[in-house]
Amino acid sequence: GAVVSQHPSWVICKSGTSVKIECRSLDFQATTMFWYRQFPKQSLMLMATSNEGSKATYEQGVEKDKFLINHASLTLSTLTVTSAHPEDSSFYICSARLAGAGQPQHFGDGTRLSIL
Amino acid sequence: GDSVTQMEGPVTLSEEAFLTINCTYTATGYPSLFWYVQYPGEGLQLLLKATKADDKGSNKGFEATYRKETTSFHLEKGSVQVSDSAVYFCALTIRPTGNQFYFGTGTSLTVIP
Numbered sequence: 001g002a003v004v005s006q007h008p009s010w011v012i013c014k015s016g017t018s019v020k021i022e023c024r025s026l027d028f029q030a031t032t033m034f035w036y037r038q039f040p041k042q043s044l045m046l047m048a049t050s051n052e053g054s055k056a057t058y059e060q061g062v063e064k065d066k067f068l069i070n071h072a073s074l075t076l077s078t079l080t081v082t083s084a085h086p087e088d089s090s091f092y093i094c095s096a097r098l099a100g101a102g103q104p105q106h107f108g109d110g111t112r113l114s115i116l
Numbered sequence: 117g118d119s120v121t122q123m124e125g126p127v128t129l130s131e132e133a134f135l136t137i138n139c140t141y142t143a144t145g146y147p148s149l150f151w152y153v154q155y156p157g158e159g160l161q162l163l164l165k166a167t168k169a170d171d172k173g174s175n176k177g178f179e180a181t182y183r184k185e186t187t188s189f190h191l192e193k194g195s196v197q198v199s200d201s202a203v204y205f206c207a208l209t210i211r212p213t214g215n216q217f218y219f220g221t222g223t224s225l226t227v228i229p
Contacts, residue, residue: 006159034217043205043221044160093159102148102167102209105217107159 003027004096006108014116015086021079021111023094029074030096034105035067038091050077084115118143122206122220129196129227137191137223139180139206147208149173149182149189154203154222163191163204167211196227 003026011019023033031052036044048069049057056069066088068080077096081088091112095105123138141147148167152160164173169184180191189206206220 004159041222041224043219046217095160102165102211104148104150104162104165105207105209106162107152109159110157112157 002098002106004094004106004108006094006111008111009109010112010114012114012116013084016083017115019081019084019113021081021092021094021113023077023079023096023108025075025096025106028096028098030077031074031099033071033077033094033096035069035077035079036093036095038093038110040091044093047079052077081113084113086115089113089115118145118147118208118210118216118218120206120208120218120220123223124221126224126226129225131198131227131229132195133227135191135193135196135200135225137204137206137225139189139191139220141187141189141206141208141218143187143208143210145210147210149180150207150209151178151180151189151191152205152207152219154205156202160205196225198227198229201225201227 005024007022033050035047038044047062050069050071052071071077093110095107097103097105121140150165151163153163154160164175166173166182172181178193203222203224205222209217
């Protein structure tokens with residue numbers, strides 16, 4: 001149980017393109033999902049918390065207009081990297097958790113984004 | 117504030133060696149503690165967890181005990197295999213909301229035959 005699916009797993013595109021990444025909770029409903037960015041050989045950096053039916057909460061230093069988050073349903077959150085540039089190339093990972101104290105976060109398999 | 121400090125790597129062990137990866141934490145409330153594993157090119161997988169003091173989480177031969185007196189949650193395995201090569205992350209969340217997760221910097225483990 002508690003499977004999170006992330007799509008696509010790999011994207012290569014030209015500079016200036018907008019890229020959408022989907023995160024789905026397959027067998028549970030998630031009112032809250034999380035988006036992380038991971039640089040090579042580093043830990044995860046929380047970018048934003050995605051809340052179903054309301055605006056996402058962004059971490060300090062993360063550009064809201066650059067990284068658009070939409071959480072339109074209890075099983076789907078999307079991250080759109082707008083007008084992507086080479087410095088946006090990274091590994092993006094989403095997660096979701098079941099409600100309740102002590103519940104772990106369940107992660108998608110990540111999306112490798114490469115901007116040429 | 118709340119944070120996790122994790123043993124720096126990389127760690128290289130021979131197959132069947134004993135593994136310990138240290139993790140200590142600071143928490144303002146009541147933390148739940150987790151170990152995640154990340155294989156190359158993949159997302160994080162939950163390895164084990166403990167939600168209260170003295171709990172022992174275990175999975176796939178890995179163990180970690182939530183020790184409140186030393187604020188630690190060290191990961192151990194008695195006999196590592198090549199397939200255990202991965203990056204291991206210690207993490208905590210604070211009850212009751214549990215939304216904010218704090219991750220350690222990760223420890224890379226390489227097991228050689």
